[in-house]
Amino acid sequence: MLLSFRKQITFSRISLVVFLTGIGIFMLLPIIFLFNNAFKPLNELFLFPPRIFVQHPTMYNFEQLFLHTSAGVVPFTRYLFNSVFIALITTFSVLIVSTMAGYVLSKHRFHFKAFIMGAILIALMFTPETVAIPRYLIVSGLGLKNSYLAHILPFLASPVAVFLMKQFIDQIPTPLIEAAKLDGATDMYIFIRIIIPLTSPAVATAAIITFQTVYMDVEGSTLYMTKETMKTLAYYVEAMTLNIPGVAQISIASSIGLLMFLPNLIIFLLFQRKMIQTMLHSGVK
Amino acid sequence: MNGKTSRRKQLFLFRWKEYGVGYLFMLPWLIGFIAFVAFPVGWSLWNSFNQVFITSEGFKYTWVGLNNFRRMLIENNAYPIILLTYMQEVLLIIPLILIFSFFVSLLLNERFPGRAWMRALFFLPVIFATGQVIMELFGQGAGQLPFVQDYKLDVILREYFNESTANMLLGILGKAVIILWYSGVQILIFIAGFQTIPKTVYEAVKVDGASPWESFWKITFPGMLPFIGLNAVYTIVDLFTFPLNPVMEIVRNNMFSPTTGYGYASAMAWLYFAIIMVLLGITLWLTYRATKGRGDVR
Numbered sequence: 049m050l051l052s053f054r055k056q057i058t059f060s061r062i063s064l065v066v067f068l069t070g071i072g073i074f075m076l077l078p079i080i081f082l083f084n085n086a087f088k089p090l091n092e093l094f095l096f097p098p099r100i101f102v103q104h105p106t107m108y109n110f111e112q113l114f115l116h117t118s119a120g121v122v123p124f125t126r127y128l129f130n131s132v133f134i135a136l137i138t139t140f141s142v143l144i145v146s147t148m149a150g151y152v153l154s155k156h157r158f159h160f161k162a163f164i165m166g167a168i169l170i171a172l173m174f175t176p177e178t179v180a181i182p183r184y185l186i187v188s189g190l191g192l193k194n195s196y197l198a199h200i201l202p203f204l205a206s207p208v209a210v211f212l213m214k215q216f217i218d219q220i221p222t223p224l225i226e227a228a229k230l231d232g233a234t235d236m237y238i239f240i241r242i243i244i245p246l247t248s249p250a251v252a253t254a255a256i257i258t259f260q261t262v263y264m265d266v267e268g269s270t271l272y273m274t275k276e277t278m279k280t281l282a283y284y285v286e287a288m289t290l291n292i293p294g295v296a297q298i299s300i301a302s303s304i305g306l307l308m309f310l311p312n313l314i315i316f317l318l319f320q321r322k323m324i325q326t327m328l329h330s331g332v333k
Numbered sequence: 334m335n336g337k338t339s340r341r342k343q344l345f346l347f348r349w350k351e352y353g354v355g356y357l358f359m360l361p362w363l364i365g366f367i368a369f370v371a372f373p374v375g376w377s378l379w380n381s382f383n384q385v386f387i388t389s390e391g392f393k394y395t396w397v398g399l400n401n402f403r404r405m406l407i408e409n410n411a412y413p414i415i416l417l418t419y420m421q422e423v424l425l426i427i428p429l430i431l432i433f434s435f436f437v438s439l440l441l442n443e444r445f446p447g448r449a450w451m452r453a454l455f456f457l458p459v460i461f462a463t464g465q466v467i468m469e470l471f472g473q474g475a476g477q478l479p480f481v482q483d484y485k486l487d488v489i490l491r492e493y494f495n496e497s498t499a500n501m502l503l504g505i506l507g508k509a510v511i512i513l514w515y516s517g518v519q520i521l522i523f524i525a526g527f528q529t530i531p532k533t534v535y536e537a538v539k540v541d542g543a544s545p546w547e548s549f550w551k552i553t554f555p556g557m558l559p560f561i562g563l564n565a566v567y568t569i570v571d572l573f574t575f576p577l578n579p580v581m582e583i584v585r586n587n588m589f590s591p592t593t594g595y596g597y598a599s600a601m602a603w604l605y606f607a608i609i610m611v612l613l614g615i616t617l618w619l620t621y622r623a624t625k626g627r628g629d630v631r
Binding site: 061064065067068069071072074075076078079145146148149151152153156157158159161164167169170171172179181182183186201202204205207208210211212215216218219235239249250253256257260316320 | 351352354355356358359361362363364365366368369370371372373374376377437440441443445446447451453454455456457458459513514518521522525529559563566567570595606610613617
């Protein structure tokens with residue numbers, strides 16, 4: 049009886065793994081596509097119907113990219129530095145600010161809490177495009193044009209991150225915090241030693257999402273920056289793929305698409321391991 | 334008398350201390366929020382009741398009341414149609430994403446070799462499902478399922494169902510890719526949610542003789558309701574701010590058009606937001622009602 053039971057288990061396990069692998073490969077497809085596209089020669093890029101795998105890999109696209117970037121006034125590395133610098137600082141500050149806000153929204157009493165929650169929900173809906181002009185007026189009014197602050201500040205009050213944090217901190221039992229308080233812990237201590245470790249899955253998720261948004265953002269560079277040295281890589285990529293005429297555009301777009309994607313992949317690989325670990329052993333029960 | 338006032342004073346001080354911490358922690362977020370979200374949003378609401386033109390001296394406002402809304406609903410022949418079709422599509426996709434991600438996270442919660450890798454794989458689309466990359470992929474035709482054409486599925490479907498049902502099913506098949514790629518965060522939230530249900534509860538009902546089916550509906554599902562609500566909100570927001578969203582495109586086109594202007598575009602955006610707000614309100618209300626009976630569990 050035990051034997052047949054075990055057999056059943058293995059069969060269902062195997063079919064489970066096979067099924068998940070099937071969908072999983074589909075999830076992986078765009079990345080395979082991106083990597084292959086970057087190494088395709090011109091005639092394969094224009095092939096119809098398009099193929100996923102490259103037949104004759106070549107570095108031609110990267111050569112084209114290198115040729116065009118070296119002709120520019122501002123070196124490519126400057127854009128790269130701007131992008132990475134801005135994305136890292138913004139992600140870090142968004143995480144701190146929104147975890148703090150999420151903590152008090154979830155576990156503290158103060159006036160206007162319902163009002164603030166309502167405001168967050170409304171703000172979730174707003175795409176940056178619709179408030180672009182008022183935002184521009186504020187940024188230039190504060191004298192932030194052509195500074196890194198103009199890249200960072202507009203992202204700081206991210207409604208998505210606060211919403212995620214608040215919902216996650218709701219799961220932490222209040223008695224845990226009360227117990228800590230009775231033992232004489234200050235709010236800062238509770239925040240650093242209890243809230244942050246217990247919310248690390250949400251922190252990791254919010255980190256990935258924020259990094260992604262900031263890194264891909266072109267609005268900041270287009271609207272608030274007039275100096276070329278202050279613009280970001282995402283802007284540079286967009287400008288380049290739009291302005292270069294002819295077939296070179298497709299070729300450069302495919303190689304730069306991969307380059308743009310790599311930092312995202314690295315951040316993802318860094319955070320996801322931590323995220324999954326904390327999800328398995330977290331004290332949130 | 335004197336003792337009473339000092340006690341009241343103490344209470345006031347105590348409450349102020351408790352509230353003060355709340356305000357202090359809230360402050361950085363609040364400042365950023367007022368400056369870069371609340372104020373611009375309020376401004377755009379005001380704009381929506383005005384005719385706004387950008388001249389060389391700056392902005393020129395003319396108060397027109399509800400005229401912008403009237404114009405875009407009655408005179409504009411593209412906006413209401415695009416809005417309605419997109420609404421229909423989204424209402425169809427949201428439950429599908431929720432069901433799919435719930436199902437997958439349920440499977441990913443099982444024990445099997447390579448589980449950690451599989452989880453990472455399903456979260457992967459999050460890093461390319463926004464902005465530039467997805468535009469590029471759709472532009473290059475990676476967004477369609479090849480087998481729909483290959484096996485003449487559309488013809489078969491049209492034969493066995495009536496016109497509107499077949500179109501709907503084909504629409505879902507066409508959206509399958511979006512559903513797959515847009516459920517990363519949802520799957521993650523669900524998996525995290527499963528960890529909040531203690532294993533001892535499952536053991537207890539097993540001892541009491543409950544089948545897996547019963548324990549799913551009696552334990553897992555009610556325990557997951559808050560997470561389903563959270564995911565529904567997240568999905569709605571995610572879909573409505575989708576970069577390929579046709580409504581946003583029409584708003585953007587009208588923004589700098591000389592005949593319509595910024596005020597008109599703001600009015601369009603506001604109507605769109607109003608509809609999303611109603612949808613979110615319904616979602617939150619349902620979640621609240623479903624979890625209310627067991628308020629102390631949260």
